[in-house]
Amino acid sequence: MIFRKQREAKKSRSQRQNCLWLLPFAIHTLFFFLLIFSNNTFSQYYNSGTDNGFIKWRQIKTDKFQIIYPDFYEKKAQEFASVLQTVHNVVGKSLNAPPPNIPFLLHTNTAYSNGLSVWAPKRIELWMTTSPTNYAYPWSWQLAIHEWRHSVQVYALKKGVSKALINTFGEHIYGLLLGIYIPNWFLEGDAVVAETALTPTGRGKTPDFNMYFKAQVMDKGRYCLDKALHGSMKDFVPDHYILGYHLVSFTREKYDKDIWGDMLENVGRNFWKIQIFGDSEKRKIKINEQELYNEMLDTLSRKWKEEDKLYYENKKDIPSKRLSSETNFYCNYLSPKKINDSTILALKTSYYETPKLVEITLNKEEEIFSPGRILHSYYDSREGYLIWSEYKPHFRWENQNYADLVEYDANKKQYNLITQSKRLYTPAYNPKNPNVIAAIEDDALNCQHLVIIDKTTGNIIKKFQDNGECVSLSYPAWDDKNNNIYIIKSNEQGKSIGRFNMFNDSYTEILAPSFNNISKPTYYNDRLYFIGDYNNTYQVYSIDLKQNSYYLYKHTKSRYGVMDFTFSGNNIIISDYTADGSIINLQPLTVVDSIAKNTSTPMFPLADTITKQENFILTKEYIKDTVWESKKYRKLSHLFNFHSWAPLYINIDSKDIGIGVSAFSQNLLGTSTLEGGYKYLIEEKRDEYFVDYTYQGWYPIIKCSFKYGKRNIIFDTVRNYDYYSSWDEYNAGINIEFPYSWTLNNWNYYCKYSFLYSLRSITPGYNFVDALTLFNTSGFGLSWGVIQSMASNDIVPRWGQTLNLNFQRSITSDNAHIIAINATTYIPGFARNNSFQIDLNFQKNSPTVYYFPNEVAFTRGVVGKFPTYFYGGKINYNLPLSYPDLAIGWFVYIKRLTARGFFDFGVFDNEYINSFGTDIQMDFHFLRLEQAFNIGIRLGYVPQEKNFFANLLFNINI
Secondary structure (H helix, E strand, O other), X not given: OEEEEEOOOOOOHHHHHOOHHHHHHHHHHHHHHHHHOOHHHHHOOOOOOOOOOOOOEEEEEOOOOEEEEEHHHHHHHHHHHHHHHHHOOOOOHHHOOOOOOOEEXXXXXXXXXXXXXXXXXXXXXXXXXXXXXXXXXXHHHHHHHHHHHHHHHHHOOOOHHHHHHHHHHEOHHHHHHHHHHOOHHHHHHXXXXXXXXXXXXXXXXXXXXXXXXHHHHHHHOOOOHHHHHHOOOOOOOOOXXXXXXXXXXXXXXXXXXXXXXXXXXXXHHHHHHOOOOOEEOOOOEEOOXXXXXXXXXXXXXXXXXXXXXXHHHHOOOOOOEEOOOOOOOOEEEEEEEEOOOOEEEEEEEEOOOOOEEEEEEOOEEEEEEOOOOEEEEEEEXXXXXXXXXXXXXXXXXXXXXXEEEEEEEOOOOEEEEOOXXXXXXXXXXXXXXXXXXXXXXXXXXXXXXXXXXXXXXXXXXXXXXOOOOOOEEEEEEEOOOOOEEEEEEEEOOXXXXXXXXXXXXXXXXXXXXXXXXXXXXXEEOOEEEEEEOOOOOOEEEEEEOOOOOOEEEEOOOOOOOEEEEEXXXXXXXXXXXXXXXXXXXXXXXXXXXXXXXXXXXOXXXXXXXXXXXHOOOOOHHHOOOOOOOEEEEOOHHHOOOEEEEEOOEEEOOOOEEEEEEEEEEEOOOOOEEEEEEEEEEOOOOEEEEEEEEEEOOOOOEEEEEEEEEEEEEEEEOOOOOEEEEEEEEEEEEEEEEEEEEEEEOOEEEEEEEEEEEEEEEEEOOOOOOOOOOEEEEEEEEEEEEEEEOOOOOOOOOOOEEEEEEEEEEEOOOOOOEEEEEEEEEEEEOOOOOOEEEEEEEXXXXXXXXXXXXXXXXXXXXXXXXXXXXXXXXXXXXXXXXXXXXXXXXXXXXXXXXXXXXXXXXXXXXXXXXXXXEEEEEEEEEEOOOOOOEXXXXXXXXXXXXXXXXXXXXXXXXX
């Protein structure tokens, strides 16, 4: 290293610490972030995690698509290929663009259902397990249409100048164009339009995409456009899927099905003119987002007022008593269960609290406990026991997870894990023997079976076979004599209800398949009750099992829809949706109407319009059984996939950007990522060249890195001089990490052991007596934590503890070393969503030999310190100040204001320094970009130095 003594008057600490002089630069940087690097820019690099490293992969590759899947999934992959072949010519037709040839990566060992379309590198990832809450259509068919439509949207931008940029810089230019020009409401809304228009059902043909929006508008009034676009942290706002579906389909009804294709093409060809999405030079049409929103709501409001008028005219006078408590914020009371004549159990959810099971007695509620992640908000109860399916992650592989049965003994307050490493859903107790449970098991091919489980052992004691047909099943319901189990079956014909006989394993269909969305069958007094959408609103219906009637009997007339139900004598208890969330109502169990069993699927006007525009419905008759050539997908030959480069420094892990150049590689399995390039550090005024490589295909995660650049540190003395040390450094290292994570109740645990080795070469201009020039280092790291699940509006966890330990030293007698320990504790504050955060830190470094980069955070407001020993702490208090939902024109939309008071203290060698102050921060959206940002200011004071300091705070919430 080089140590230089510079004879100049030492600048005051306040000058060096006060960062307000950076404000103009920071503001320009902020605008750069906002305008260029919005949500889609970083999310395009998204790595969803890895599958089990022992999986062997195969592929089906054609001139239209590529499917990559586990080798045991051959049959289902062949079927999926035929679906893709069928929809290829129709999925992009209304956007005037063919679907691109893009890889489909199938995740099959999962407990959740999802799809993801990404463009850097380009791929579609599908999680193939069917959820019991899915509408009446095959899940994989829905995924094929929805996610491929996303790829069509992006590919439609590849026109003119955009095409030249994409061919030059790579695939992440797609994300840049999306982030700047294409709103998320269009991307998701148009994909929902496609799945609705091209299928006999779809989310646009279910009450879900009507009831939430209708309740909000009718009872709360229409929100301003910014609130509708970006949501709220205090009020429920229908998401961009619902809003986008209505905006996109309304525009197609007003113009034609090709209108949005013209808008995308116009952006692709003319983005350099700062063309706003919604302009079409070809058609001479300009769609104003605000005017479109108002016009769409005017039309829907007229329709909803007519429906409301008809509802009140036909509403029978059914006495109703509210059981759930009045709240001053939006919350849902779900899955009500009768405990006794005066007590109801329910699952309560809200933005302000984690999900809780509560007992409701005479409009007063008492919290029982906070469970883990209850899948599908569904549980069963019997004789003081509660059972549900709970999400359980694999300790290592992110894309391998489970749905295990968990039971809670309310009398003993015990939490028991019944099964391990299974995928089981919607469990139901046997009415005669609570040690026997019926549930739905999802197998390796994502086919679902009705199984019977012995609660005492967790073993499956019986599995019902359904003629070898691969179907989706949900919500088993026992009859009162333990003879039959009723169940909902879903396949390409829609949803039906059938009955399994416990003694002869026979299956009898009692409600024919249709594309009506039905759920949650319950046997009660010789009738089978269930929730159905036969009148465009979820209501409770029943089938008379004794008379085998031609009719379905309707028992509720909910204004917006019934979410759940149960019984109490001659009464029905319903979870009734309102604009303030789902409330629990008690009403007499009567028949209010009847309809024919073969009633056709309901149709919403917008859904009817877009369906007629497409003139194609994907049904089994269109799909040809084809044997597709498949072959082994070799991991080694597909290890690197260079997809993009940028004339900027971009750190994918830290979401950091700056001046420089970057190039990226990521393989389709997400196991191999490589990033390299050059960056210029403005504050330190130095260059750095870097290459970072990570491999996650084995249990240990292997990270390799190489860096070359100039480093420097500053030593302050008690005299009026500064001591500088600067040097050029080559740093090559390897880090091997062993992660492990698990959950228990609503607590998340993790630990990670890491071992590292590095080779460092230092090239000084002048030699310092103790300096090293070429040396090896080895080290060890430990991260451990236990964190309670957070509510949506929590700023930091309310309960938790983390510990990080890092040790590294040179393998020489010179003993360059660093030891760093950081412990963080979270404790609930004095009000809702308030928390204390307490940090304790220790670090020992070797500045006169080699100064390792700091592993702990020093006292805020103190800079220019490079001590041998540091120990100290931080006490933070985090609290929300307000949720204004304030739109300042179209410029800024403010969601939340928060504050963090802090007191820091530290000992730098033998010098004690403390500081105190506050951070005031704002969660907001800028220029109606979808990405949420956080900006704030830190104001503090260092008593020992009599120095006030201020910092601009900025964060992108990815």
